[in-house]
Amino acid sequence: MNVYDAIVIGAGVIGTSTAFHLAQLGARNVLVLDRKTIGEGTTSQSSGILRTHYSVQENVELAQRSWSTFNNFAAYLEDEDASSGLVKCGYMIWAAEGDKLEPLRQSLLAQEAQGIALQYLDPVQAKALLPIAQFDDTALICFEPEAGFADAYLVATSFARAARRRGVTIKEGVSVEKVIIENGRVVGVDTSAGRFLSDTVVSTQNIWTPELEQWTGLKLPVRPERHTVIALEGPQAYSYNMPVFKDLASKGMLYGRSYGGNQMLVSEGVAGETLSSPDTEQGDVSLDDVVEIGAQVAERFPSFETAGLATSWTGVYDVTPDWNPVLGALPGVEGLIAGFGFSGHGFKLSPAVGRILAQAALKLPTDVSLKPYALERFTTGQLLVGKYGSGAVS
Known part of the structure; x- marks a missing residue:
């Protein structure tokens, strides 16, 4: 009963989008775990602004794909009652x-x-x-x-409801205490509610990503x-x-x-x-x-x-050194996918990011290349630096 096709850590707007897209793409048994409640963390603090303007060209396509979803939100979720609160x-x-x-x-x-x-x-x-x-x-x-603005909390709860309708299990008030790694691959998580097993774990832990750093030994630059x-x-x-x-x-x-x-x-x-x-x-x-x-x-x-x-x-904000996110598989741990360091962009990009994280988790081709967003860029020096200096416009 505690074995899943995929486990998502975090039920903010990125995590719920990822869970929805995992189910949409065919994952039959998905579990989402959150230490609080859906959208209660940084998602609830978002200003909700939606735009495609970025000086980092890679972000423009993610924003463009996400805008298309926000602009047709109920139809995209196949839920006539769903609303993003779009203005x-x-x-x-x-x-x-x-x-x-x-x-x-x-x-x-x-x-x-x-x-x-x-x-x-x-x-x-x-x-x-x-x-x-x-x-x-x-x-x-x-x-x-x-462009315009919308309601991040409403989007997260709408993604969560659509995910549940597709069979996703969401457990609120459950803290992940450890990602279990055996022989270089993930096999599950230990939590305050017990152990859950899966060979695919997606971390959308936002400002709590340093916990993942402790569990894996990887250097994950985020503050x-x-x-x-x-x-x-x-x-x-x-x-x-x-x-x-x-x-x-x-x-x-x-x-x-x-x-x-x-x-x-x-x-x-x-x-x-x-x-x-x-x-x-x-x-x-x-x-x-x-x-x-x-x-x-x-x-x-x-x-x-x-x-x-x-x-x-x-x-x-969960901020990386170049003010842009890390997306995709983490090196050295098979089956571990992450999305963190959105630096104020998370809500704007959440539909597209959730989909490509789900695609990466299911080993499918991704809509947008994940190479520019790889963790390794911080050691190779191929940073996604915005043209306006440090800040959330990138």
């Missing part, structure tokens, strides 16, 4: 004269070459789409109409990093029909979107606070952080100079 408002990115301008230009050209629909805007056109902003200092503005997110309510509404934005001209490379149809959800897209250990508990949001982010917002959105703080929270 299709588009994504606007801009840069001023300076070091971000040419990287943005080159990234947009690469996107177009990959078939992404883009619209180049002048400041008047940009203001028509995002009337609460000013664009006096911008040198390049681009709008991606096939937990905390970021502050705030919601501001200004005299002018940030409505649902206004696009998500990315401001490469701001000090913190701000990103934001409508929150609740009236407020602005906003955060910085730069490196955050490195934590000494994995922890999804809410950290303190300092007044200094609120003032710093608020001042940058006011420069771009003048009416928000008098905005009030509606709410705030912290989210934790």
